[in-house]
Amino acid sequence: MTRLARISNSMKRPLLALLLGLSLSASAHAFETTARSVVLLDFNTNTVLFEKNPDDEVPPASLSKLMTLLIVFDELKRGAIRMDETFPVSEHAWRTGGAASGGSTMFLPLNSQVSVADLMKGIAIQSGNDATIVVAEGIAGSVPAFAEMMNRKAQELGLTHSHFVNPHGLPDPGQRVSARDLVTLATHIIRTYPEHYPLFSEEEFTFNGITQRSRNPLLSLGADGLKTGHTAEAGYGLVASAKDDTGRRIVFAMTGMKSVNERATQARALMTLGLRGFENVVILKKDETAGEVPVTGGVATSVAVRAADEIRFIKPRGSGSPYKTEIVPVGTIEAPVAEGRRVAQMKITRDGQVVREEPLYAAGNVERAGILQRVQEQVMGYFR
Known part of the structure; x- marks a missing residue:
């Protein structure tokens, strides 16, 4: 069941009466999606414009990497690590997330040293599972210790329907997120780390002689981030953000689609609804x-x-x-x-x-x- 123009629980201003009283436009009221769960948020007013099963707990797949990158951003900000610092590629990272694993990989050579800057690109653009393990081990010493950091951050941000066991999102019964939590996470990244957010808009990255393109289908249509994800269990998911010509930004999360094409089609439709189906009314500048x-x-x-x-x-x-x-x-x-x-x-x-x-x-x-x-x-x- 969907509800349009519902206000996020985190809002401090009493907008609910306003939005419940609106006569919704026909195009917005009729919007439907095949995604399992969806949240579409107006970034500046923190208003939920559309939602479907927003708090369902679902497997996150590579959308987990948004939290992994947030931990990296936090560590950079407090000076615990540097962009030019290098981390070693362990055998665990190489075997679990490397080319032999069959999943998304940055193709990191075993026992090589890789800079934090390159690892960030390998995670955000190439969705490298090996890169997430390298940063987890480099920052926390082990994947379980890094997962504890992820869960502390989730609690700090109020992500009540999320729990992390690993930094890459490969299937695990304990790994879960919700569409609402993903939007909260993405919004926090955009607001708190504007210096790193452009990383999510880069369309390709070359490392070790191998060029890989971002899987985000909306980058060519005006979106400027963030991340896609897929496993057989999770289906195809997406967290994205885009701005219109006035600078109004939307952020949205979609999970549980059945194919790459379905994800692209549904995401385009939701982005169009968010940017064209709503408008700002400024009462006082x-x-x-x-x-x-x-x-x-x-x-x-x-x-x-x-x-x-x-x-x-x-x-x-x-x-x-x-x-x-x-x-x-x-x-x-x-x-x-x-x-x-x-x-x-x-x-x-x-x-x-x-x-x-x-x-x-x-x-x-x-x-x-x-x-x-x-x-x-x-x-x-x-x-x-």
């Missing part, structure tokens, strides 16, 4: 003045107000009536008023229903008036 509220006992009778950040909605394209706003002071505002003080609330309504409330803050200072001016104001207020 960052640092834009929303209006004024009255001030008593001050050298000025009012103060301009603004929000802490941009106020925007994501809605199905072409749907529904416009939004209306009302500025409501937080009681009587008495001087002195310091810039940044919370002085009002913006109520945003649609079709007579309050769909969101946002705090507003003083955009400047209002000094306390002298005694004569305050008396005059009281007298004038009495006659008013």
